[in-house]
Amino acid sequence: MVNQKLGATMKGQQTTRTIFDTVTASAAGAVQYNFFQTFNGKTALETNLTTNKLDSSESMVIKSIFLAIDPGSDPQAGTLTAQGMMNLNIIVGNQVVLKDFPINFNAGGRGVAFDRLHTAPDNNIVEVRLATDIVIPPQVNFQANLLLAETTSLVDTKLTMELKGYGVIFSAGATF
Numbered sequence: 001m002v003n004q005k006l007g008a009t010m011k012g013q014q015t016t017r018t019i020f021d022t023v024t025a026s027a028a029g030a031v032q033y034n035f036f037q038t039f040n041g042k043t044a045l046e047t048n049l050t051t052n053k054l055d056s057s058e059s060m061v062i063k064s065i066f067l068a069i070d071p072g073s074d075p076q077a078g079t080l081t082a083q084g085m086m087n088l089n090i091i092v093g094n095q096v097v098l099k100d101f102p103i104n105f106n107a108g109g110r111g112v113a114f115d116r117l118h119t120a121p122d123n124n125i126v127e128v129r130l131a132t133d134i135v136i137p138p139q140v141n142f143q144a145n146l147l148l149a150e151t152t153s154l155v156d157t158k159l160t161m162e163l164k165g166y167g168v169i170f171s172a173g174a175t176f
Contacts, residue, residue: 017060017167021144022046022160025072029151035144035161046160052141060167062090062134067103067146067161069124072154080157081123082107085149090134092142097134103146136167 021035022042036052054060069082083104090098107126136142144161 020162025153025157031148033146060136061165063165066127070158072156080153082126087147089145093140
């Protein structure tokens with residue numbers, strides 16, 4: 001049943017799934033960050049993907065979005081935090097499946113969290129649990145774009161986005 005919901009054509013191992021990508025600001029004051037698009041030169045600690053498609057026997061349902069901000073080499077000069085106004089778009093194939101989502105409302109101890117379950121202990125970390133499923137089918141491009149209202153990032157500011165949920169991965173089983 002999970003395979004049918006996810007569009008997986010082959011039987012696979014049902015599992016929890018986490019994919020992440022880190023983007024470094026290319027200029028001071030950068031406001032646009034595009035995740036899951038460029039993987040060249042990134043270490044295993046910066047991304048766990050090599051392409052912005054899942055394999056033909058893999059798929060994923062996104063249940064949670066996590067964003068962490070590393071303000072750069074001079075935390076006093078770079079004051080970018082997750083509490084500033086920002087909009088998140090997630091695109092799967094040619095469709096924007098999450099549009100202009102203000103992820104910042106879950107940041108810090110403001111008490112306005114979407115999930116009403118927690119407040120973030122740090123102004124540089126935010127997580128949102130989704131009420132509706134976002135499905136990434138096999139062999140379909142996906143990306144996430146974050147637009148910030150603040151221009152306080154430094155050249156070496158790093159943002160990491162993690163998509164968590166469940167899915168199907170390839171399982172050879174008894175076929176080999």
